[in-house]
Structure formats: C-alpha cells, structure tokens
Amino acid sequence: xxxxxxxxxxxxxxxxxxxxxxxxxxxxxxxxxxxxxxxxxxxxxxxxxxxxxxxxxxxxxxxxxxxxxxxxxxxxxxxxx
Amino acid sequence: xxxxxxxxxxxxxxxxxxxxxxxxxxxxxxxxxxxxxxxxxxxxxxxxxxxxxxxxxxxxxxxxxxxxxxxxxxxxxxxxxxxxxxxxxxxxxxxxxxxxxxxxxxxxxxxxxxxxxxxxxxxxxxxxxxxxxxxxxxxxxxxxxxxxxxxxxxxxxxxxxxxxxxxxxxxxxxxxxxxxxxxxxxxxxxxxxxxxxxxxxxxxxxxxxxxxxxxxxxxxxxxxxxxxxxxxxxxxxxxxxxxxxxxxxxxxxxxxxxxxxxxxxxxxxxxxxxxxxxxxxxxxxxxxxxxxx
Numbered sequence: 001x002x003x004x005x006x007x008x009x010x011x012x013x014x015x016x017x018x019x020x021x022x023x024x025x026x027x028x029x030x031x032x033x034x035x036x037x038x039x040x041x042x043x044x045x046x047x048x049x050x051x052x053x054x055x056x057x058x059x060x061x062x063x064x065x066x067x068x069x070x071x072x073x074x075x076x077x078x079x080x081x
Numbered sequence: 082x083x084x085x086x087x088x089x090x091x092x093x094x095x096x097x098x099x100x101x102x103x104x105x106x107x108x109x110x111x112x113x114x115x116x117x118x119x120x121x122x123x124x125x126x127x128x129x130x131x132x133x134x135x136x137x138x139x140x141x142x143x144x145x146x147x148x149x150x151x152x153x154x155x156x157x158x159x160x161x162x163x164x165x166x167x168x169x170x171x172x173x174x175x176x177x178x179x180x181x182x183x184x185x186x187x188x189x190x191x192x193x194x195x196x197x198x199x200x201x202x203x204x205x206x207x208x209x210x211x212x213x214x215x216x217x218x219x220x221x222x223x224x225x226x227x228x229x230x231x232x233x234x235x236x237x238x239x240x241x242x243x244x245x246x247x248x249x250x251x252x253x254x255x256x257x258x259x260x261x262x263x264x265x266x267x268x269x270x271x272x273x274x275x276x277x278x279x280x281x282x283x284x285x286x287x288x289x290x291x292x293x294x295x296x297x298x299x300x301x302x303x304x305x306x307x308x309x310x311x312x313x314x315x316x317x318x319x320x321x322x323x324x325x326x327x328x329x330x331x332x333x334x335x336x337x338x339x340x341x342x343x344x345x346x347x348x349x350x351x352x353x354x355x356x357x358x359x360x361x362x363x364x365x366x367x368x369x370x371x372x373x374x
Contacts, residue, residue, distance in 0.1 A: 006126045008231040008311060009119070026295045039133060040294035041303045065304060067133055069291075076129055078307065079232065 001033045001071045003049060005059060005080055012059060012080045013049070020073055021048040022066050037069045047075065085357065088350040092343060099339035105169065106332035113263060113325035119229075120260065120318055127311050134308055136291065137301055148246060149305050150276050157197045158189055159219070159250040161241070161273065163257035163320040164207030166226050170328035173258060174206040176268050181207075181256045184270060185216075199250075201241070203317060229321055231314050238313035242306055245274040257316045258323035264330050266323040273312065276305070 003020055005012040021030040023045030042064035049057050064077035162181045164174045181200070185193050192198040199219045202208040208221040225233055244250050253273040258266040293300055 004125075006129065008123050008126050008314060010122050011125070024294055025299065036292055037290060038292040038294060039136070039300060040292075041300055063307065065130075065133065065300070065307075067129070074129055076126055076133075078235065078310075 001031075001035075001073060003073045003075070005047070005061075005075045005077065007077050007080050012077075013057070016052045017049050017073075018052060018054075019048075019050040020075075022064075022075065023047070023061075024066070031066075031068055031073055033071060035068050035071075035073075039065065039067050041065050042075070042077070047080075085350065085353055088346060088353060092346045092350065095339050095342050095346065099336055099343065102332045102335040102339060106329055106336060109170075109325045109329040109332060113322065113329055116229075116318070116322040116325055117260075120315075120322055123311070123315060123318065127315060130304065130308050130311060134304055137297060137304070147301075149274065149309075152275055153248070153251040155189075155192065155251045157199070157250045158192055159199050159201055159241070159244070159253045160184060161201045161203065161253065161255045161257075161316075162207045162211065163255070163317055164202070164204035165320070165324040166205040166223055167328075168206060169331060170324055171331035173266065173324055173327040174204070174210075176266075177256055177258060178207060178210050180268050180270060181211075184254065184256065204320075225317065226321060229318065231310075234314045234317055235310055238310040239306070241313065242274065242309055250274075255313075255316050257320040258327070260319045260322040260326065263326040266327060269316075269319075271312075271316065273309070276309070 001017055001020075002015070003017045004014045019030055019032055021028060022040075023043045025041045025043055028045070029040075042061060044062045045060075047059045047061055049059075051057065059080050061075065061077040061080045063079070064075055067074045067076075160181055162177060164177050168174070185198055189198050196217065199217045200211055201219055202211060202221040203223070203225055205223045208218065208223060211218055222237055225237070241253060245253055252275070255269075255271040255273045257269055257271075259269040261267050
C-alpha cells in the first residue's frame with residue numbers, strides 16, 4: 001500500500017507501508033491493505049506508520065485530511081514533522 | 082568633442098553599473114530557482130485538496146446555505162494587492178497597482194466614493210504608492226516576503242476569511258502577478274470570496290463510494306477554509322516568483338544595454354584618441370617644416 005504525506009511546503013513521506021494509524025475526527029483508526037475508500041478529517045495528533053521493512057515512524061500533524069482509495073493513502077496536512 | 086578624460090570616466094561608471102546589474106541578475110536567478118521549487122512542492126497538495134473537494138462537489142452545490150459561496154449585497158469590499166518589497170523589477174509593481182486602481186475606479190466606483198472600498202497591501206511598493214494617493218489601507222503585511230512560508234501566510238489568510246464570514250467584507254478580490262515563466266507574468270484579478278465554484282468532477286473518484294468521516298458537512302466545512310488558505314498562499318508565492326523573474330529579465334536587459342553602451346563609448350574614445358594623435362603629428366610635422374624653411 002502506497003502512502004504519501006504532503007504539506008504545502010514539502011512532501012514529508014512517500015513510500016510503501018504496511019500500516020498507517022491516523023487520528024481521525026471520529027476517533028483514531030488504522031488503515032491496512034485493501035481498506036475501503038474513505039475521506040476523513042484528522043485532528044491534531046500523531047500518525048504512526050509501519051514500513052515494509054517493519055520500521056516504525058511517527059509524525060506530528062496538524063489540520064489534516066486523509067483519503068484512501070485503491071491502496072493509495074494520501075495524508076494532507078498543514079504541518080507535519 | 083568631449084575630452085578623453087571625460088569619456089574614460091563615463092566608461093568606468095557604466096562598467097561599475099553593469100557589474101551591479103549583472104550581480105542582481107544572478108541573485109534574482111538563484112532566488113527564482115528556489116522559489117520555483119516551492120511552487121512545484123505546493124502543487125501536489127493543492128491538486129489533491131482540489132480533488133477531494135471535487136468529490137464533494139455535488140454536496141456543496143446542493144447545500145445552498147453554504148456561507149462560503151453565497152453572494153451578498155455589496156456594501157464593503159476588500160482588495161488584496163500583492164506587490165514586492167523592492168523595486169528594480171521592470172513594470173512588475175506598476176502593473177499590479179494600475180490594475181487594482183482600475184478595478185477600484187471602474188467596478189467599484191460607488192463603494193470607492195462612499196469610502197467602503199478598502200485595500201490590504203502585501204509588499205512595500207504597493208503600500209507606499211496607495212498610501213501616497215490617499216487610498217484606505219486597512220493593513221499592510223510587508224514582512225511576509227522575508228522568509229516566505231505557509232505558516233507565515235496562514236494566519237493572515239485565516240483572518241481574511243474570518244472577516245468575510247463575519248460580514249466585515251462582502252467580497253474579497255486578489256490582485257497579483259501569476260507566474261508563467263521567468264520572462265512572462267500574468268496579471269491576475271481573482272475573486273477570493275465568495276467562492277466561484279469551478280470544480281470539474283473527476284470521473285475516477287466520482288465512481289468510488291467513499292466513506293465520509295465524520296460526515297460530508299463537517300468535511301466540507303473543514304476543507305473549504307484550507308483550500309482558501311492554499312489559494313491565498315499560492316497567490317503570494319506566485320507573486321514572489323514572478324517578482325524574481327521580472328527582476329531577472331529587467332536586470333538582464335540592463336546588463337545588455339550597459340554592454341552596448343560600453344562598446345559605443347570605447348569606439349568613441351578610440352576615435353577621439355586617434356584624432357588627438359593625428360593632430361599632434363600634424364603639429365610636429367608642421368613645426369619641423371617651419372624650422373627647415
């Protein structure tokens with residue numbers, strides 16, 4: 001599953017991942033392979049990702065939205081680090 | 082004819098001017114490249130946000146209560162004028178000012194007379210010019226360009242959006258130079274708020290059955306201000322990049338002109354020198370003739 005984390009100033013992350021956990025407005029949720037298409041706004045919080053080689057990474061995001069379609073995950077955030 | 086010394090001084094002065102203009106050209110070129118990268122970075126974000134908005138398109142149009150798109154009776158209008166902090170970039174600033182004033186005098190004549198047309202200026206040049214002509218400036222943000230980033234522009238954009246939502250203004254227009262390439266800027270007047278919906282529906286996303294969380298309304302309310310902030314930021318970034326492009330072109334021309342001038346002056350100088358030598362020889366020969374005779 002392909003993940004992109006984009007802010008207005010730069011692309012924070014692009015690459016293949018196994019799992020993404022995002023702080024959705026209705027509650028935190030994880031996205032795995034073949035997740036149903038979804039658009040959700042995100043709260044300020046931490047995005048956790050697990051890469052293909054099992055490396056775990058965390059990003060702090062603010063004012064985000066996530067879109068999932070056909071194993072493409074796109075996180076748009078106003079700031080992320 | 083000018084004396085040799087005079088020409089020599091002029092050549093020296095044109096040379097040093099050329100050094101300055103060519104240095105400014107280089108600086109502008111390198112700033113241009115960096116700023117251009119920024120626009121390229123911004124593009125995927127802007128496009129994607131637009132795409133998400135497009136997949137919500139139908140709901141935005143159905144929802145007539147949407148405050149972002151509703152046209153109101155025009156009582157107060159704000160024009161955001163984006164210029165640069167520095168000059169020496171050709172007609173860059175003059176164009177924006179001229180366009181803004183044209184907009185003010187032709188489209189909003191009544192409001193201008195009643196004093197209900199205000200300006201928000203970004204960039205020293207525009208601020209100074211509009212101030213000297215006694216137009217109403219609500220605020221000016223000249224320091225944005227010092228270290229341009231989304232984080233710096235966002236609060237201003239937010240405030241402008243809020244001013245619209247609180248009915249402080251009924252319409253907000255942006256006037257700025259859009260970047261096409263280094264030599265070409267497109268002077269743009271854009272209606273910032275209320276939004277003119279122009280969302281082409283992407284078929285691919287349209288067919289997907291999205292789950293919307295928490296719900297469509299909430300997402301629309303969250304995403305529209307974000308898209309607006311991006312639009313605002315993009316206008317300023319575009320203007321900044323255009324400025325560098327305009328300066329580069331202007332300085333390139335100035336350097337070329339200086340080179341041409343130096344060439345002409347050198348020719349002139351050599352001719353004058355030749356004439357002086359010829360005259361001297363004639364005098365010596367004449368003198369020798371006189372002695373012999």
